[in-house]
Amino acid sequence: MSGRPAVVLLSGGLDSATAAAWALREGFRLAAIAIDYGQRHRVELECAADVARHLGLEQFEVVPTAIGRFGGSALTDNEIDVPKGPPTGEIPVTYVPVRNLHFLTIAAARAETLGATDLVIGANQVDYSGYPDCRRPFFDALEATLNLGTKVGVEGRAWRIHTPLIDLTKPQIIELGLACGVDYGLTSSCYDPLATGAPCGRCESCHIRLAAFAELGMDDPRVARMGQAPG
């Protein structure tokens, strides 16, 4: 297979599946990493594996990290409830301290051992939950940091963090993914899924996702596949 190697962060959600499919279409050879950080929505790790298989990625691995044990987020601390309702415009309690930065250092470490300097992440700063680590100036700063702090950087190769979804609305992301052949029935976006893996339909992430499919006049294929908690 030709193409440049890249490492993609695959969360099991809608966005990262779309970003991976975009990168494949761009000709990258993809090593995918899903991070097990003790998230309560662990079904997404199975979804990440399903997406990697579905897209035919060259490599997929689940990498554990201990940062979840520090707590401080509704996604990692069972004492903090996942809020229900649409985004409020403030940074929500589902914020996980330093998450994307930490995850991208894992992706970069993997990339450097593969000889890759391209990273792909499905972050977007339009229809999102207000997380500061989903905005492009953050990724620009991290590229500069990687260029200064890694061997490949000081040897003159430039890191590139690809954020193909960064300025897309959620409906636009879904349209891009459908054009790239993504099966969204394999992806899970819910922060607080049922034991079956079905989405709760009420957390902020479900709100954003369901509104986007509704705007496109579509049913969410995940709901069709898994059912959904009774409203």
Next chain:
Amino acid sequence: MSGRPAVVLLSGGLDSATAAAWALREGFRLAAIAIDYGQRHRVELECAADVARHLGLEQFEVVPTAIGRFGGSALTDNEIDVPKGPPTGEIPVTYVPVRNLHFLTIAAARAETLGATDLVIGANQVDYSGYPDCRRPFFDALEATLNLGTKVGVEGRAWRIHTPLIDLTKPQIIELGLACGVDYGLTSSCYDPLATGAPCGRCESCHIRLAAFAELGMDDPRVARMGQAPG
């Protein structure tokens, strides 16, 4: 206890023990983290615990990370020998991809859950092995990245990565640590220690350390305590 909280990365080596002692003298309340990254010189994790106890730090924990399993370094891959001899001026095979950046994201995640924005690391860019992630411009870039990508950053509190040793020579570091009461017999700098934990005396890290103690007209208290491999 008064003072601002800070998180210090404690490796078990000479530099980080000195940085921690400096931070205590500056009045910081310290939570220390040692990172278990699968390093072959695992004795340093015991040394980190000893140093934390010796300095009376408020908190100490060993945090595991999986980046060592990616290999690509003599420190994490048993197939790659640790080179013997003084530093060559090039980035050596003991370079661990993205190490300090990754470690500092763990420290920052811990800090954010503690309400701290001060991080302390014993990096220095003078008598060192040529690692790009030990130079101040890298830490400056990371501070900017953290300010953009974390909740406390966007809320207007500025991250500060303290590198008190950054422009010191190794003898100057030792003098600083001695002035702050560090017992260097508790610290291990060797990349390839004997099974007993004694330093090999021949790797680049041993070369730098032994030369510094010799310049000060002192014996390395670690050698006095543990012995050393026969030359």
